[in-house]
Amino acid sequence: MTVIRARGRKSKGKGKMGLHRTTGFRIVHLCMIAAAVVAIAATPLQAAPRYYYFADNNQIELDVRTNVISVGFARGITNAQKEEITARFTVLSDPSQWIYYQRVGITQIPFRGDTPLALVESTINTLRSMPQIRWANPTFEIDGAMYVISDRFIVKFLPDLARGVITTLNERQGVEVITEPDWGPNTFILRTTKETGSSALEMANFYHNLPQVEYAEPDFLVQVKPVTNDTYYSTQWFLNNTGGYPYYGTPDADIDAPEAW
Secondary structure, rough: OOOEEEEEEOOOOOOOOOOOOOOOOOEEEEEEEHHHHHHHHOOOEEEEEEEEEOOEEEEEEEEEEEEEEEEOOOOOOHHHHHHHHHHHOOOEOOHOOOOEEEEHHHEEEOOOOOHHHHHHHHHHHHHOOOOOOEEEEEEEEEOEEEEEEEOEEEEEEOOOOOHHHHHHHHHOOEEEEOOOOOOOOOOOEEEEEOOOOOHHHHHHHHHHHHOOOEEEOOEEEEHHHOOOOOHHHHOOOOOOOOOOOOOOOOOOOOOOOHHOO
16 A cells, blocks of 8 residues: 655645645655555544534535554563553554554554444543653545645745744744745744644644644655556546545445445
């Protein structure tokens, strides 16, 4: 399986682009992930209106996968220590079932079965309180693809905003600057810390609403599924209608061609 990190640029307004264009471009980083993730591919979902992000000023709700969470352990934690930490949670699977995304520092930990959303959230909150855990988040699903959020999010401030104002805003929220990608002036990849007190998804939405910000978005990692190399496949919506996410068409109004293949 391949996971990609993607972002996009808006011509005006705020929003989350994810893997999809509006008027800008996207930059993609590739990393190969173990095929073991297939074990959690068919997952139960629960709608959770409080989980959302923004796309072109529209609030897009996220479905939560209730059988797996994503965790970032503190640096230097051994596998034995990880097992000791998670052994306190009887709802979490044995470490042999964990899936490691080594290059991006993410560990996916399945639950032992379908789990009520409230229990998923309480488990995450307890993990977040532990010093050995840098962050813990739900795992989401959009159009059948797995969306993972770590501690990173992307913010593009207004191009003429003074650097001192940006620094003050970030310090007040307890977030750190990871890098300044070449995606236009005043664009930053930021990281939450223990002092932030909120997840990267929550902080992206918080920054989205600031008047000093052009757009803010989570740094989603997205599971990519292979498709046919037919040149015209993407234009034949009746084969696999994704709705031109999130605005066009009717998702799944199709003949389920990929399922048949």
